[in-house]
Amino acid sequence: MSFATDNWEEFEKLSISILETYLPADSEISYSITHTPNRKDGGYDGLIIIASGNENIDQCKILSESKLRELSNKDLPMSDFSKTLIIAINLMAQKIYIFTNLHYSTETQKRIHKFSSFSNIQVELVDIFEVSDRVKELYKTLKATYSPSFLKQLIDSVSTHPVSKRVSSEKKVHITSLNKLIGSDRNYQLDQCYKAISGKKGIVIIKGCSGCGKSFFIEHLLNKMYRESSISYHKINMEEFSTVQAFLLKILSSIWNIDTLDITNFSEQDINEITDYLSEEELSIRSRTSLLNILKPKSVPNETQQDILQFYFFEYLYRIYVPILRRKKQVIYFDNLDYASGSAFQILNKFIKKFEKENILLLLEIRTDIKKCEDFLSHLMRDVPVVYITEIKEFDSVELSQYFEYKYKNEFSYEEEKALKKILPRTPLLIDTVTELFRHDLGMRGSLYTLDMTRLYKNQKYLQSISLEYVKKIIVESEIEVQNLACMIGLMEGKLPESDLKIICNNYSVKEGLIRTKLFQFQNGNIQIRHMFYLGPLQQMAFLSSYRQHEIYTMLFDKIELLSVDKFCKTIKKIQLAIFLENRQYLGEKWKEVISNLLFQEDYVLAQSLLKDVYNLMENDFSVSELFDIFLMSSYCCLKLCDFHSDLLQTWFRELHNLSLIAEISPEQMKWYYLLQAKYYLAVGQYQALIRQTDELRTIEPQLRHIRAIGIKHQYGMSCCILSLKRGIKRFPENMLLKYSYYDHLLAISINRGNFKKAKANIDILKTYKEALSLEDQIHLEFNELTVLFYSKEMTDIRQLLDLCGKAYQNNLYVELSRSYNLLGQFFWAKKEWEKAIEAFNEAAGLQDRTEHQTYRWIAKTNLALINLELKNKSEAVMHAREIILGYYSSKQDKFKHIFAADNKTAYTDFFTDKEIVSILLMLRILYKNDQTEYTKIIEKVTQTDIGVLPKEFEYFISHSLVSELKKTYYYVDGNFMIKC
Numbered sequence: 001m002s003f004a005t006d007n008w009e010e011f012e013k014l015s016i017s018i019l020e021t022y023l024p025a026d027s028e029i030s031y032s033i034t035h036t037p038n039r040k041d042g043g044y045d046g047l048i049i050i051a052s053g054n055e056n057i058d059q060c061k062i063l064s065e066s067k068l069r070e071l072s073n074k075d076l077p078m079s080d081f082s083k084t085l086i087i088a089i090n091l092m093a094q095k096i097y098i099f100t101n102l103h104y105s106t107e108t109q110k111r112i113h114k115f116s117s118f119s120n121i122q123v124e125l126v127d128i129f130e131v132s133d134r135v136k137e138l139y140k141t142l143k144a145t146y147s148p149s150f151l152k153q154l155i156d157s158v159s160t161h162p163v164s165k166r167v168s169s170e171k172k173v174h175i176t177s178l179n180k181l182i183g184s185d186r187n188y189q190l191d192q193c194y195k196a197i198s199g200k201k202g203i204v205i206i207k208g209c210s211g212c213g214k215s216f217f218i219e220h221l222l223n224k225m226y227r228e229s230s231i232s233y234h235k236i237n238m239e240e241f242s243t244v245q246a247f248l249l250k251i252l253s254s255i256w257n258i259d260t261l262d263i264t265n266f267s268e269q270d271i272n273e274i275t276d277y278l279s280e281e282e283l284s285i286r287s288r289t290s291l292l293n294i295l296k297p298k299s300v301p302n303e304t305q306q307d308i309l310q311f312y313f314f315e316y317l318y319r320i321y322v323p324i325l326r327r328k329k330q331v332i333y334f335d336n337l338d339y340a341s342g343s344a345f346q347i348l349n350k351f352i353k354k355f356e357k358e359n360i361l362l363l364l365e366i367r368t369d370i371k372k373c374e375d376f377l378s379h380l381m382r383d384v385p386v387v388y389i390t391e392i393k394e395f396d397s398v399e400l401s402q403y404f405e406y407k408y409k410n411e412f413s414y415e416e417e418k419a420l421k422k423i424l425p426r427t428p429l430l431i432d433t434v435t436e437l438f439r440h441d442l443g444m445r446g447s448l449y450t451l452d453m454t455r456l457y458k459n460q461k462y463l464q465s466i467s468l469e470y471v472k473k474i475i476v477e478s479e480i481e482v483q484n485l486a487c488m489i490g491l492m493e494g495k496l497p498e499s500d501l502k503i504i505c506n507n508y509s510v511k512e513g514l515i516r517t518k519l520f521q522f523q524n525g526n527i528q529i530r531h532m533f534y535l536g537p538l539q540q541m542a543f544l545s546s547y548r549q550h551e552i553y554t555m556l557f558d559k560i561e562l563l564s565v566d567k568f569c570k571t572i573k574k575i576q577l578a579i580f581l582e583n584r585q586y587l588g589e590k591w592k593e594v595i596s597n598l599l600f601q602e603d604y605v606l607a608q609s610l611l612k613d614v615y616n617l618m619e620n621d622f623s624v625s626e627l628f629d630i631f632l633m634s635s636y637c638c639l640k641l642c643d644f645h646s647d648l649l650q651t652w653f654r655e656l657h658n659l660s661l662i663a664e665i666s667p668e669q670m671k672w673y674y675l676l677q678a679k680y681y682l683a684v685g686q687y688q689a690l691i692r693q694t695d696e697l698r699t700i701e702p703q704l705r706h707i708r709a710i711g712i713k714h715q716y717g718m719s720c721c722i723l724s725l726k727r728g729i730k731r732f733p734e735n736m737l738l739k740y741s742y743y744d745h746l747l748a749i750s751i752n753r754g755n756f757k758k759a760k761a762n763i764d765i766l767k768t769y770k771e772a773l774s775l776e777d778q779i780h781l782e783f784n785e786l787t788v789l790f791y792s793k794e795m796t797d798i799r800q801l802l803d804l805c806g807k808a809y810q811n812n813l814y815v816e817l818s819r820s821y822n823l824l825g826q827f828f829w830a831k832k833e834w835e836k837a838i839e840a841f842n843e844a845a846g847l848q849d850r851t852e853h854q855t856y857r858w859i860a861k862t863n864l865a866l867i868n869l870e871l872k873n874k875s876e877a878v879m880h881a882r883e884i885i886l887g888y889y890s891s892k893q894d895k896f897k898h899i900f901a902a903d904n905k906t907a908y909t910d911f912f913t914d915k916e917i918v919s920i921l922l923m924l925r926i927l928y929k930n931d932q933t934e935y936t937k938i939i940e941k942v943t944q945t946d947i948g949v950l951p952k953e954f955e956y957f958i959s960h961s962l963v964s965e966l967k968k969t970y971y972y973v974d975g976n977f978m979i980k981c
Helices: 003-020 082-090 106-119 128-142 148-160 184-197 214-229 244-256 260-264 268-276 285-295 306-327 342-355 371-383 397-408 414-423 428-439 442-449 460-476 480-491 498-504 508-517 532-540 546-562 567-581 584-600 604-618 624-640 647-662 667-684 687-694 702-716 718-731 736-752 756-767 775-791 799-810 814-830 834-851 859-870 874-891 893-901 905-913 915-930 932-942 952-966
Strands: 029-035 046-052 060-067 095-100 122-126 202-208 233-237 330-335 360-367 386-391 495-497 520-523 526-529
Touching: 003 046, 003 060, 003 095, 003 128, 003 148, 060 082, 082 095, 082 106, 082 244, 082 268, 082 306, 095 128, 106 122, 128 148, 184 202, 184 214, 184 386, 202 214, 202 371, 214 233, 214 330, 214 360, 233 244, 244 260, 244 285, 244 306, 244 342, 244 567, 268 285, 285 306, 306 342, 306 775, 342 360, 342 371, 342 604, 342 799, 360 371, 397 414, 397 428, 414 428, 428 460, 460 480, 460 532, 480 495, 480 498, 480 508, 480 526, 480 532, 480 546, 495 498, 498 526, 498 546, 508 520, 526 532, 546 567, 567 584, 567 604, 584 604, 584 624, 604 624, 624 647, 624 667, 647 667, 667 687, 667 702, 687 702, 702 718, 702 736, 718 736, 736 756, 736 775, 756 775, 775 799, 775 814, 799 814, 814 834, 814 859, 834 859, 859 874, 859 915, 874 893, 874 915, 874 932, 893 915, 905 915, 915 932, 915 952
Parallel strands: 060 095, 095 122, 202 360, 202 386, 233 330, 330 360
Antiparallel strands: 029 046, 046 060, 495 526, 520 526
């Protein structure tokens, strides 16, 4: 046996005995100490609850964790007790004591101070020095309970530890001094920004072009916030995340205040232990599963819906983060958004929506010269309120001179400086880059007097050439080992833990060489590129020979497994390196596993890119089955990215078709092929092709049977769809998808017919399938349930509906959000709250414009036209009616053909099951009754093609019979005509 094994239980009890001496001796205060049951190492050993009779003193929860290790002079790493810190956040503790018989390194003490600063949970590190002092002080009392030999070993062991490592009581945070912020405008802008956001919560946008000084401005802003308000911050560099999982992991790391590397080293058992202390009421099983999915993707079955996992993951984050935010304001700074993938933008959007109303400031740095950043900003500002937005402009002539004087005083002669200023760009980064090129190149310096260079620095190609020339000059002049390391850091997306340098290169002078390049900086234990402007040239290595490039790729490929980087990210990077090195053996072994994981995480852009590269390299090496899988996965990515009309998708389908004709393809692969093709036909509206294509397998595969029924609905109507689903259930009695879809369509018919008793019965049946649904389908079901409550006049308030709006909004489900807002408008309209109704309908109409979902495209605007008519706003009603009719005409001319083919009242009323035709009829009635001129123009326009001739009975019908007939339907609510989505 050993010291730690023999004495761990005694040390736990001893720790609590010592802890008791720290507790307050106050008659008003009582406390209970619980020594927790024996658990595996990594949780907590003691729980102390301090209560007071004084109502002004809140209850305090303290955790104690003891870490007895073998006698040595080592330190206790933070990773040994990181689970305890996470559990403290989960349990909303106020304080943690960590006892050990070792010491704590300076780095661990710094990290703990940072943890306490952000989480507002006080952590007391009780090291061997403190334990020894307390044991000596309490020895007479303790020896009656604990082994004197054990106590003596603890006291004696302190001599092996360096006194300099004793836990410091210093609480000061040293603010890093920053270079001067040049320009009176920028300093004024800084003061204005600080004043505008002080005491505020929400979104702050700092925008500007590349290299204008956004990051430097933000550094000054954050420094000022800490100096004057003691608010610290987390920085999340969006460029670092090659996968969705990596981004979610970083968000979790920022909230837990634990390094991502420590988190990724957790086992599945560790993760279960972290949440073990919470009841199911506090943390649902689905939230636990979602947490496990983010940390260990392979631990969760692939059939689990990713959107559901993300939804519950955010629920977990909300549960643990809001108590932290209530205790102390947080700032999160998102950097390098221009390098974020579309998937990362989606997750960021969800995070912002979830927390923007809490006690948090979300600071976003946006490049104005990158379209996807501007698009993201545009969508964001449409969805959430922005507290403050400011743009960092280029230098004017005075500021350029000030900056040049500050950075390059006495570096150039007066004539050189004058000539240089004429051609310099007006952004700090480019000023430095161009000036450095002239500064060290006498040939270039001599050409300053004759150079006539226009300012092309806003042109992207010009910027790239400046960046390439600058990096080339620095790297080519560096030692070989510096070149190797610099390019490898570039290939690792510009960042590497400092501890990993020795893995790549043992020569310490290389570190100094990297610093001399001025391309890199050492920060928070990492070496990282000084600005992303220089990353491209380092990754491309165009200035090195093919041989040298191959050599660097090979070195990184051989050593990447040893680096302290997220395991899955390493695998992705290794696949990319293998593609460059044409390492077919490695690719053959790994490509399918990696792509499958990316598809599970819904990272379709990266998956598509890797699939294309793997296919181009391995086409002649793959078996027919592997080629078929490549085409299947590529098609799947296209469909998920909504690239329905791309040439690439047609190419993959053509290849799949050709292979299926000439080779033996497995039934499972063929099933997937038919399913993807059916989804494509459904997306582009080729319903006849869909029905033909699924005919052969409709009795073999239930998913194909389901999608076939949906195609039948669009082609032949709801009744035929329900019949197809009913037959499908008979063929596949255990299939939940077919059953759910069958009752969902019965529900739709029940609502359309106003049979709400039957609708409620269908809702109850549908709820039994809820756990198997996607998040969007779950929200859709909740919407239908609230719709039934509304029409059966059982909706007494809007709390449930507002909750549903919030859920759809936070998860970027804009179609469901538009439907919920439309129902909200109907509720307010029925209550005669006109302004609120119009506001809700406007929100719904805006979302329907934005999504262009054709099923609901004009419904909210139809309600706007109808409510304006009721309020006697005839011009508004006519304007909406005209837009709606023309909108239907441009996309759904078959609706008009059906209307004009009818020749009597009975035929018209048969259309009442189609809400879009009802919308058209009501809008035509508005025009007919209120603007005959506009009505005539519209009728002439919609009948000028092959649609048909307006029947004689039509005008009589819309002017007289329509109203009386519609009043018998669910379209008539509390004296008003309105349409649900």
